Amino acid sequence: MSKLNQVIYSNINDSNSWTIDEYLKQGGYSVWKDILADQENKNSNWIIEEVKKSGLRGRGGAGFPTGLKWSFMPNNDDQKYIVCNSDESEPGTCHDRDILKYNPHVLVEGMAIAAYAIGATVGYNYVRGEFMLECYPRIEAAVKEAYEAGLLGGNILESGVDFDLYNFLGAGAYICGEETGLLESLEGKQGKPRFKPPFPANFGLYGKPTTVNNTQTLASIPKIIENGSKWYSDFGTEKSPGTLIFSISGHINNPGNYELPLGLTFNEVIEIAGGILDERKLKAVIPGGSSTKVLPAKIIENCTMDYESLQSADSALGTGAMIIIAEDTCMVELLKRISRFYFAESCGQCTPCREGTGWLYRILDRITNGQGLSGDLSLLEDVAGRIEGNTICAFGDASAWPVQSFLKHYHHEFKYMIENKGKSVAAG
Amino acid sequence: MTDTKNKITVTIDGIEHDALPGQMLIELTDQTGTYVPRFCYHEKLSIAANCRMCLVEVENSNSALPACATPVSDGMIVHTKSKPAKTAQESTMEFLLINHPLDCPICDQGGECELQDLAYAYGKNDSRFDIQKQTKKNDDLGPLVSTDMTRCIMCTRCVRFGTEIAGIQELGTIGRGESSNISTYVSKTVDHELSGNIIDLCPVGALNNKPYRYTDRTWELDQIESISPHDCVGTNIMIHKKNDIIRRIVPKNNPDINETWIADRDRFGFDGIYSEDRAISPQLRVNSDLDNVKVADAMDRSVDMIKSCSNNGQSIGVLVSPNLSTEEQYLLSDFCHQLGIKAIDYRLRQRDFSEKSDRSFIPHMNINLSDIDSMKNTLILGSDLRKETPILAHRIKKSADSGSSIHIINSHESEYHFQIGQNIINDDWVNDIGRVLKAAINLTKNHLPNNIADHLDTIDEPSVKHEAIAVSLCQSKSLIIIGIGAYSDSQYQIIRSYAHILSSVCQTNLCEISEGSNMIGASIHGLINESTDQTLNFSEIIQMNHDLLIMYGIEPNDTIYQAELIECMKSTNNLVVFTPYINEYFNQHADVIIPIKTHYEGTGSMINLELRNQSFNHIQSMSADEFSNIELLMSMYQGMGIQSLSVSEINDCIQKGIETIAITAEKISEIPDTTLTTFLPKKETIFNMYNTDNVLRRSKPLQNTKEGLSSK
């Protein structure tokens, strides 16, 4: 268990871990203070290089290298923004919630350092609306404490550095997890993603250069700077350095959030989480949130939990939200539920996704109602293929991939249900 | 954004083209004549990239890219008709059609529907979508625009029009996903003066022309180019008619004037010509009744009346509409000139005539309408600009949106949907203009004639606000606009002199909005015959007792001197009216009524405020007993035994007149003596944009709008 919770979650079980007193006691904000005191050596370039060397990749699902993203910010006098994506909503994922709840100050410190590195003087932390009472009060209190301690605001600790940080509360829309949808929402609009280019680094919040990073990504920063990029990268593999918080849910004995080095075998991870629920047999895993492609047991059991291994298995590490599916689960019903979600959450701006997600869901619905037609499976595949790649944001792809992968691996279950007027293979 | 220096090369469907960095792919394909299908893209609106119809294949990209939102880059290789491009386009088309009703046979858009056209080109014959189609709720958007939202494909052109062009968000996307719809949410009517343009923007039949709804199939209509007669802008329109009846009016794209937009009154105003109170038959008063007679009889009687007037025309008054064709105006003026009639005027809304010389400075603008877009500093004096000239106001908004400073001095607030710099609203607003002038003179240290210096000593010192406006105007690309509000103000002459001198001092451009659609045309005769100094003005004419009063194309509601004009009509011995409409005053007081055609039924030319001469030609088959307005006027000449100019001679005069105005760069340089008082009409009038002429006043759709109802 020594592998567990070594970076972001290292203090998660301490009492009052969310207070500034406790965080300071554990050496919190020392990195931020050091940077402010030694700006000549610990300048923007140095920080960005450290983050690049650490191999940290965006933990929101897409896995884009963080240091590289920061380096895209223009070097000019324009107002710039750092925005944290705490709109955690990829089904299966709930690790940012624990960061906000139990270690909010590491996020505040991480955002301050990121802001300094990219030249932003204002930051917004976009927290999903449903966290209104669940963890928003903790992060709001943390920001207040940090201001009171003189660690945020104008001319922080007489350093000449300004950084104002505000928390924002969303109101229930999965699409706001997409970074440009999030920016629109932050501007007080419907969270409809923007077409790109221009990218946020050039045209972000209020049209100004902006970097959007995920909560976990930003919360990793203080320890990376404190202990060095090598310390961090040594946790994982060469190509997938560092740690990732796995949210393990579904048919598992000890569901929970586990911060683990990347590159452990699937079986090691399952063992840490107590094994498959009630000694049942593993049927399948959705390895990185509901948008990633489902993998049958025989494939995932040969995978290591890192970017490369899952990619070569034709899925993705995504957010690290492992949804464990035991035998006797009806894959048709499961896909229908996933498709219902994408249908309900499509923002509706672009045609293929607005029209296609409903079409997919309705075909699945009639299959489970015993009214499936023989051509429905090829139709599902075709419609999914026509959404994929044709939309403004990745949501369209995310709605197509589950359909494609469920049909690829469990075609027989769908066929059986159509032929048997809605009866599931899983029902025996 | 577009960099004209570095040309790059882009290959489209195997042909290399020069392109500009920063240009979007669709602009290039449009330029080079490669058609890429689209719904949401519109050259006048921001990019939405949401319909996904313009997806094309770009080599080295792993998915199809929208041509509307993909910037070109050097060496880019694009395929618009390859298998991947076609598949992407056909996929979008299939998605668009799954929830679109198949009601083309009863849809007004049928035949000119972008979706219908593209469905033929990119769609399949049968639908694989065998599930219940979704329907959407309709909102009542008021009397001008009908809604069938189930047909909506969510391209959001109408929403972007609201935000970007109208400057007011009236429509929005409500809800999310498949059930989202375009709505005002709580059924609010769309009140903007340009709102009808969403009908043209809508690529499908979701937003349609409400008065036109279910009347014709579009392919049965004939199309005629024309000019809108409802303000001095000279908006270009297309008249669509069937059997000589106008069915609807749509914009004619003219980048120099109205671009692709027209105002609602340009679109719906024509309805007024089908009003039930049209004057049909010539009438003569016999005893106390008006009897229907032949045209010739009415004309003969009118001529007799003129002839019987004593005193070489001095006892005849002639009041003329400023909305007539220049040809009509010219003939009328010339007719009076030849007969020695001095009492002729067309300035129905000018209040202050204290300065005689004002007829030598014809109100107009000394730049082009399209130049307004690039103005950096504008001062608007005494204007409800959006109501007076919606198209010009739109250009001002464009300049404001691109960062220019717009300042306002007026007696009352008007609603503008752009950032206003200095906004001085004051009962004593005329004095504020003087203070700006004073600030400008201080700033530029201009040497002034004593007359102005003495006058300026009598007014207050400028405040910071006045100075700010002066500083702004003294920069390059500045413009001063004098509105109809100023024109109808009791201190018009002083406002005008302030504005002219300010314009000279700060070296700004100047735009004077004139009343009616062709006031400049009306001034041409006086200008080139130098007869203006002797003629009387409108307020003088209506205060006189005439042996004969001739009213041509106007009715009492057209003027701010309504009550006085009615008195004048009562007191005159003989009243001859040439009018397209009958009203209670004519019924009571006219001795001869001669029906005339409206603009929409005539032929001729008009000069807009930038001195652009445009002709309109609404050829209409006329029965044997009908006469054009020109023919009627010619027969007056004949009756009086005087010679009229030929049409080509008139055209030469018009050209000469325009040149005279354009060449005279001179501006008013003296401040009038404020002790001279002028006759003022009895009550203040509010400018109502749907009550400015006799046709608009009778347009049912416009009269049912919020603005129309507000004048009731």
Next chain:
Amino acid sequence: MNELLTPETKKEMDHWLNKFPKGKQRSAIIGSLHAVQHQNEGFLTSELMDAVANYLDVPKIQVYEVATFYSMFQTKPAGKHEISVCTNISCMLRGSDAILNHIEHKLGINVGESTSDGKIFLKEEEECLAACTGAPMMMVDHVYIENIDIKKVDEVIDKLTSKS
């Protein structure tokens, strides 16, 4: 129109306004709608949305767009206490459907409806509520309750219905 907003609501709206640059008051729409919905015990009305537009000085349609886009805003009358049962994939695997069924029967309403006494609104929750490791879970008046079973649900609802 501003009199429709209570002093507490206005204070909350000002709190949001203060977070954004001058002229970016549109950003405060979402926070303001939360405050107004709270004031009105669970749902928004046209009048209240107009009041928000007026107070923030933004076009009304901008407020309507936001109010109808985000699932946490109710633009139709809804019960005072809001129950959301997460039925997304992780919760489904842990039996959320049976729990939702139970609640529907217990309250005598379908998901998406409110009880006739206006006390409880059973919200249609299609989004994942990000408590997957505590599945099945539900949210009651924004409070997360995890690892629920029929017994726990009964306790919670009984407590709610006995409250005013």
